[in-house]
Amino acid sequence: MNLECRKFDALVIGAGGGGLRAALQLSQADASVAVVSKVFPTRSHTVAAQGGMNAALANVSPDNWHWHMYDTVKGSDYLGDQDAIEYMCRAASHLVIELEHQGVPFSRLDNGKIYQRPFGGQSQNFGGAQAARTCAAADRTGHAILHTLYQQNIQARTHFFDEYFAIDLLMDKDGFVLGALVLRIETGELLIIEAKTTLLATGGVGRLFRTNTNARINTGDGMAMVLRAGIPLQDMEFFQFHPTGIAGKGMLITEGVRGEGGYLLNGDGERFMERYAPNAKDLASRDVVSRAIAVEVREGRGCGPDKDHVMLKLDHLGSEIIKKRLPGIRDTCITFLHIDPVEQPIPVFPTAHYTMGGIPTNRYGQVVVPVKQSPEEPIPGLYAVGECACVSVHGANRLGGNSLLDIVVFGRAAGNHIIEFLRENRYHRPMQNAQDSIDRALARLARWEQRREGETVDELRKELQKTMEFYCGVFRTRDVLEQGVKKMLEIEQRVAQATLRDHSQVFNTARIEALELENLVDTGLATVVSALAREESRGAHSREDFPERDDQRWLKHSLYYQEQNRLDYKPVRIKPLTVESFPPKPRVY
Numbered sequence: 202m203n204l205e206c207r208k209f210d211a212l213v214i215g216a217g218g219g220g221l222r223a224a225l226q227l228s229q230a231d232a233s234v235a236v237v238s239k240v241f242p243t244r245s246h247t248v249a250a251q252g253g254m255n256a257a258l259a260n261v262s263p264d265n266w267h268w269h270m271y272d273t274v275k276g277s278d279y280l281g282d283q284d285a286i287e288y289m290c291r292a293a294s295h296l297v298i299e300l301e302h303q304g305v306p307f308s309r310l311d312n313g314k315i316y317q318r319p320f321g322g323q324s325q326n327f328g329g330a331q332a333a334r335t336c337a338a339a340d341r342t343g344h345a346i347l348h349t350l351y352q353q354n355i356q357a358r359t360h361f362f363d364e365y366f367a368i369d370l371l372m373d374k375d376g377f378v379l380g381a382l383v384l385r386i387e388t389g390e391l392l393i394i395e396a397k398t399t400l401l402a403t404g405g406v407g408r409l410f411r412t413n414t415n416a417r418i419n420t421g422d423g424m425a426m427v428l429r430a431g432i433p434l435q436d437m438e439f440f441q442f443h444p445t446g447i448a449g450k451g452m453l454i455t456e457g458v459r460g461e462g463g464y465l466l467n468g469d470g471e472r473f474m475e476r477y478a479p480n481a482k483d484l485a486s487r488d489v490v491s492r493a494i495a496v497e498v499r500e501g502r503g504c505g506p507d508k509d510h511v512m513l514k515l516d517h518l519g520s521e522i523i524k525k526r527l528p529g530i531r532d533t534c535i536t537f538l539h540i541d542p543v544e545q546p547i548p549v550f551p552t553a554h555y556t557m558g559g560i561p562t563n564r565y566g567q568v569v570v571p572v573k574q575s576p577e578e579p580i581p582g583l584y585a586v587g588e589c590a591c592v593s594v595h596g597a598n599r600l601g602g603n604s605l606l607d608i609v610v611f612g613r614a615a616g617n618h619i620i621e622f623l624r625e626n627r628y629h630r631p632m633q634n635a636q637d638s639i640d641r642a643l644a645r646l647a648r649w650e651q652r653r654e655g656e657t658v659d660e661l662r663k664e665l666q667k668t669m670e671f672y673c674g675v676f677r678t679r680d681v682l683e684q685g686v687k688k689m690l691e692i693e694q695r696v697a698q699a700t701l702r703d704h705s706q707v708f709n710t711a712r713i714e715a716l717e718l719e720n721l722v723d724t725g726l727a728t729v730v731s732a733l734a735r736e737e738s739r740g741a742h743s744r745e746d747f748p749e750r751d752d753q754r755w756l757k758h759s760l761y762y763q764e765q766n767r768l769d770y771k772p773v774r775i776k777p778l779t780v781e782s783f784p785p786k787p788r789v790y
């Protein structure tokens with residue numbers, strides 16, 4: 202097949218905050234940059250981020266980056282790499298001010314400074330009083346950041362391929378990544394985008410679970426592309442369940458509600474978080490609050506006729522604060538629950554939210570893999586940032602407000618590193634040497650066109666999501682995980698036999714959903730297989746059969762390879778860049 206080919210210095214797959222921040226750095230340095238996105242850029246999931254972005258600006262409470270670093274290391278349950286965490290927390294204040302100058306309309310304090318709200322896991326002075334570190338534009342911070350970055354990219358003349366779906370990476374025989382095969386959704390045309398560097402910024406995989414806060418597009422495409430290219434995924438067992446999704450529906454109610462003074466009540470009207478986290482209470486780390494809610498419900502202290510959720514009370518904040526600081530939350534409740542939180546509490550339950558694991562990278566965004574004795578060697582020409590990547594700053598549990606920070610910090614860092622790479626790698630490598638990977642990607646597409654009978658994509662996706670929710674949820678045990686792996690392997694087989702519905706009138710969107718389902722299968726298997734192997738409880742990974750954290754055996758990152766569902770491990774980088782490390786200790790809030 203003769204495919205059209207376009208050439209750029211850099212290809213960025215994904216137009217969320219991570220991809221756009223990297224693209225901006227590159228375009229401003231006069232590199233030619235293509236950004237591919239399966240939806241119009243400002244519809245990327247970053248747009249949905251509500252609560253804000255962390256930086257120790259100290260506008261509301263005393264603060265500094267080192268305290269932020271401590272909180273992030275503790276929040277990660279000591280699985281985060283401390284060099285990357287130091288780098289991120291040090292860069293934070295500068296990047297918030299930079300965003301402000303680029304046009305993000307942050308909310309203001311009376312003295313004109315950027316408004317900051319308290320979020321979970323934030324402390325002053327290494328574990329002392331609650332800090333207020335989350336910079337917010339009301340409860341629409343991601344919307345403000347994404348639109349600003351998009352406009353900046355338009356000004357910098359970044360080239361956008363809107364509504365193009367990336368199918369697979371193209372790699373040559375020497376292991377260099379040369380670009381990607383993409384499909385134009387409107388027409389079904391295929392296109393090769395050839396680039397000296399390719400950056401994946403495809404976001405998380407919240408769609409693995411039935412109840413989740415994520416956009417429909419969060420299907421882990423970039424992560425699955427990497428697996429198919431023979432590269433492992435790191436720490437996939439760590440998936441964050443946000444404590445306050447709307448019960449039964451999953452939409453997010455930001456932690457900012459509790460930051461503003463809202464709190465949780467069980468069916469007996471008790472503020473139960475006081476029992477689980479005597480100091481931080483409702484602002485304990487997310488994994489802690491999610492487990493507390495699940496335990497309350499399991500022990501019969503839930504609310505409602507089925508006692509299957511708890512209540513988030515905020516009416517005592519008064520309508521003025523709610524309308525000024527949490528207008529989006531109020532709209533969501535009125536639209537989906539017909540409840541006005543100015544008057545009534547919100548029914549909530551934990552919901553799948555954030556992928557801590559992902560494509561292993563160093564702090565320059567380079568994708569790195571273990572080679573022989575060395576724990577990391579870069580894959581030439583391949584970068585990853587944002588929720589699809591695992592750098593790892595979030596370790597076993599991400600703190601609220603740290604992801605918007607992660608995407609701009611490492612988006613910029615990757616952009617800078619790519620500029621260096623382009624100086625040394627001035628020519629495109631010959632695409633003929635990547636013919637095998639082109640053929641493999643085309644064969645994936647062709648398989649769906651050939652199968653005429655079988656189960657449908659829709660049925661199988663639903664079954665996969667139920668399986669992941671039931672067998673790999675908030676609480677895990679060996680038995681349940683073993684069944685989960687078995688079920689997922691079965692689903693993998695069935696997807697290989699599945700069909701697009703009616704071949705006489707297949708829409709390209711149906712083809713995309715089929716490819717996305719394959720991506721969910723690949724990342725879902727990575728998640729359950731890694732979860733079954735890790736016999737300890739750390740951060741979001743909570744094993745009832747191994748309730749304690751076990752630093753002796755498990756203070757290490759998992760690496761999952763698709764081939765034979767194989768696992769490997771690599772050490773956590775405990776040593777920061779300039780300061781003393783924070784050695785693991787018991788984690789209490």
Ligand SMILES: Cc1cc2nc3c(=O)[nH]c(=O)nc-3n(C[C@H](O)[C@H](O)[C@H](O)COP(=O)(O)OP(=O)(O)OC[C@H]3O[C@@H](n4cnc5c(N)ncnc54)[C@H](O)[C@@H]3O)c2cc1C
Binds near residue numbers: 219403588
């Ligand atoms: C409801 C919600 C609220 C949140 N609130 C906060 C918050 O207050 N603070 C905070 O720090 N974090 C928050 N988070 C987390 C944070 O918003 C995300 O982790 C972050 O925005 C992810 O950015 P990203 O650039 O990595 O990816 P995304 O913004 O998810 O963008 C992914 C991009 O990849 C593209 N893409 C994916 N696959 C393909 C493909 N195959 N081909 C072409 N393009 C593709 C998509 O089109 C999209 O442009 C929230 C998350 C959710 C879901």
